[in-house]
Amino acid sequence: MLEVRDLMVFYENALAVNDLSLEVRQGEVVGVFGSNSAGKTTLLNTVAGLTLHLQQRERRKGGMRITLGGAIRLDGEEIGGLSPRARVERGVVLCRERHPVFRDNTVEENLTLGAYLRPSGELKRGLESVYELFPPLVALRKRKAGMLSGGEKEMVAIGTALMARPRLLLMDEPLLGLSPLMQAEVVRGARAIARRGVTILISEQYARPILPIIDRGYVIENGALVVSGTGAELLDNPEVKSAYFGV
Numbered sequence: 322m323l324e325v326r327d328l329m330v331f332y333e334n335a336l337a338v339n340d341l342s343l344e345v346r347q348g349e350v351v352g353v354f355g356s357n358s359a360g361k362t363t364l365l366n367t368v369a370g371l372t373l374h375l376q377q378r379e380r381r382k383g384g385m386r387i388t389l390g391g392a393i394r395l396d397g398e399e400i401g402g403l404s405p406r407a408r409v410e411r412g413v414v415l416c417r418e419r420h421p422v423f424r425d426n427t428v429e430e431n432l433t434l435g436a437y438l439r440p441s442g443e444l445k446r447g448l449e450s451v452y453e454l455f456p457p458l459v460a461l462r463k464r465k466a467g468m469l470s471g472g473e474k475e476m477v478a479i480g481t482a483l484m485a486r487p488r489l490l491l492m493d494e495p496l497l498g499l500s501p502l503m504q505a506e507v508v509r510g511a512r513a514i515a516r517r518g519v520t521i522l523i524s525e526q527y528a529r530p531i532l533p534i535i536d537r538g539y540v541i542e543n544g545a546l547v548v549s550g551t552g553a554e555l556l557d558n559p560e561v562k563s564a565y566f567g568v
């Protein structure tokens with residue numbers, strides 16, 4: 322479904338993604354693991370089109386130079402030159418890191434914003450399906466999103482992404498900063514999303530909490546691929562195991 326070939330991202334002179342290739346097949350849940358600054362966010366932002374958007378904005382301002390290289394293909398079609406919006410329309414939707422929400426808007430307003438490219442007739446069913454997935458949000462519907470806990474905000478952020486009806490959902494460190502209980506809730510949510518037929522590419526610093534739901538994973542360091550394989554194969558690699566599985 323998604324094929325990333327020889328992807329390169331330079332910010333000014335810093336190499337954030339270095340000749341990275343990976344693939345996500347239809348129906349898979351694929352993990353990308355790497356420490357802080359490994360390039361996880363840059364990878365997902367580049368697949369979603371945000372890096373291209375930033376590059377174009379910086380060019381107009383005469384600011385930071387961003388250089389992009391490589392190919393990003395969705396179902397065989399090159400999408401690396403498309404706007405973020407055009408990628409959303411093709412079903413590629415990003416849930417950004419640190420559970421961003423519109424703080425002064427209610428939970429339901431946040432979710433509704435996620436559906437801005439969808440026909441309005443879908444809204445009700447979309448909301449119902451997010452509330453089915455994350456029942457704690459029902460009681461919080463009218464609450465300002467800024468008042469929520471980190472875990473609740475993450476549910477809103479994921480729910481907002483789902484309102485855009487992704488075929489490929491990109492999740493950037495959804496577990497970051499959450500309690501173990503909330504992490505379990507988000508992992509359960511991700512599994513349920515996958516069961517609904519959504520393909521998922523998920524980044525995390527540590528692999529262990531999402532090991533039960535991934536089909537395969539890639540470990541990256543300094544923007545470059547270190548090793549890839551099934552969860553069991555990654556666990557078999559002693560260095561990977563100590564660095565990314567916390568054992």
Ligand SMILES: Nc1ncnc2c1ncn2[C@@H]1O[C@H](COP(=O)(O)OP(=O)(O)O)[C@@H](O)[C@H]1O
Pocket residue numbers: 332335336337355356357358359360361362363364
């Ligand atoms: N907007 C940016 N401008 C300049 N450098 C950036 C920017 N975003 C990320 N970087 C650099 O790119 C590298 C990869 O960062 P990032 O993709 O955020 O990694 P991760 O998400 O794995 O922590 C880091 O060295 C970071 O400092």
Ligand SMILES: [Mg+2]
Pocket residue numbers: 361362363418493494
């Ligand atoms: Mg990041």
